[in-house]
Amino acid sequence: MRNKTGAILIALQVAVTMAIMVNAISIIQSRSESMARPSGVDEENIFHIASVGYTEDFDEQSVIEQDLDAIRAMPGVIDAIQTNSVPLSGGGWSMGLQTEPGEDQEGVGVAVYFVDEHALDAYGLSLVAGENFTAADVTWRERTSQEWSATTLLTQAMAESLFPDNWRDALGATVYINGNEPMTVKGIVERMQAAWNGWDGVERVMLVPQHTLFGSTRYVIRTEPGERDRLMPEVEKLLADRNRDRIVRNMQTMTETRERSYRGDSSMIKILTFTIVLLLLITSLGIVGLASFSVSRRTKQIGTRRALGASKASIARYFMTENVLISGVGVVLGAALTIALNMFLVDAFDLDRLDVWLVPAAMLVLLVVGQLAVFGPARRASAVPPAVATRTI
Structure with a gap:
């Protein structure tokens, strides 16, 4: 004192x-x-790579189809898809979904991945309700297109946001994008993260069965356990050799993508x-x-x-x-x-x-x-x- x-x-x-x-x-x-937080995908065995055509006569649709066939045929590859983005990458699409049509209805923000019927195997996703896309569901989307597919898959978190009383009510329901365009929920995926880790709706995701013709494309490849590192240079060489009218770049594992994101x-x-x-x-x-x-x-x-x-x-x-x-x-x-x-x-x-x-x-x-x-x-x-x-x- x-x-x-x-x-x-x-x-x-x-x-x-x-x-x-x-x-x-x-x-x-x-x-x-x-x-x-788990991303919902098989991170240890997935890598992605970008392809960008730079000539006027570059036939993007034909190249994507041939690339996917060639990659999927490689020993050690479980599956591959073409998509617009990958989880935790920092860049992608987002839209709003609503359960009632009309511009005055409040929508729920959702991350959008354009995929095909191979998405569940390519990402290693778990389907908890409904069914997967079929080849007949998949369409092609031009850069300026405003048309959406008639079907979609939602994550469980997105289904819970749209139908808070019971997320299973989302299965088979009609949801609306762009205010009035209807889409039927064909299935529900247990978990998948958006491209932005800081978003409060990081697990609100929708899969849309459309190939994109945006000039730049991204392939997601999932391999057998232990085969990823061996296949990465082989896939890069395959894409470079198949077509000289493009640039192959930004090859990265999902593990690296997560590390960079955080x-x-x-x-x-x-x-x-x-x-x-x-x-x-x-x-x-x-x-x-x-x-x-x-x-x-x-x-x-x-x-x-x-x-x-x-x-x-x-x-x-x-x-x-x-x-x-x-x-x-x-x-x-x-x-x-x-x-x-x-x-x-x-x-x-x-x-x-x-x-x-x-x-x-x-x-x-x-x-x-x-x-x-x-x-x-x-x-x-x-x-x-x-x-x-x-x-x-």
Whole structure:
């Protein structure tokens, strides 16, 4: 009480450390959960590659048909499709679906993948209701076309958004795209992710049975386990050799696509983890500094207590208790700061609310860190000999 400044500063340091640490852990937890979400596809055995024709007489439709036949015939290939995008790639199509026709009806945002009847095998998707496309369902779509297929497959998450009472009601139902164009839901896929990992509707996906003639095309190839790396250069060479009027580029595994998609999240987790460790270290050093200063300032007082019969354990316990009181005030203030900071982050940046258990857990951790930090100075204090009491300081 006679030297309140140091104690107040340490308590404030503990409080600020706790507020930043808990909210950083909450962000790390949220990002880690997002990164761990299954995409619904067989990522370990899938790669994709782009093909772009650059001559006026490039027959894109014929090339796509021949490419797919050649790729599917390769030993080790399970299946292949032509599509406009792949999950987590960062670029693709999105539309709105609604259960009632009309421009005034509110639609539900959905990611669109143009595929053919081989999509389920090529992606390794699981069909939980209904049936797959047939070859008769598949049509060709020009760049400027506004016509949509008569059928579609939806993910279960999309079906739940359209029919919240019972997602199975989506099977066989008519949904509307572009306000008035009807599409029949032919089947429901368990899970598939959109191209954008930060979208809140990342699992709202629809598959449309159309080949695209957009000038640039992308092939998705799924291989037998262990065959992906061997087949990647072979497929690239096959496409390059089959037609010289195009550029073959951007070959990438789905594993690489996922890693690139979450690279920002991964970096953020590393930065926040480093920040937490650094704050704990700085706070510990502050506690050590205050305790060491207190020991040196009270050396004669400690010696007097030792001369009057105080044990080494009681001297050490004195400084440990003093730290508990200071840290206790800090963590109580820190709990209030933590909640206030989280409320600001939720409102300003639309972050998730932190889990309640993080606050008491952080309070306990900081109290333990404080005790570990003060243990060294407390031991030095307990080692002060009684003879010090007879000296003039």
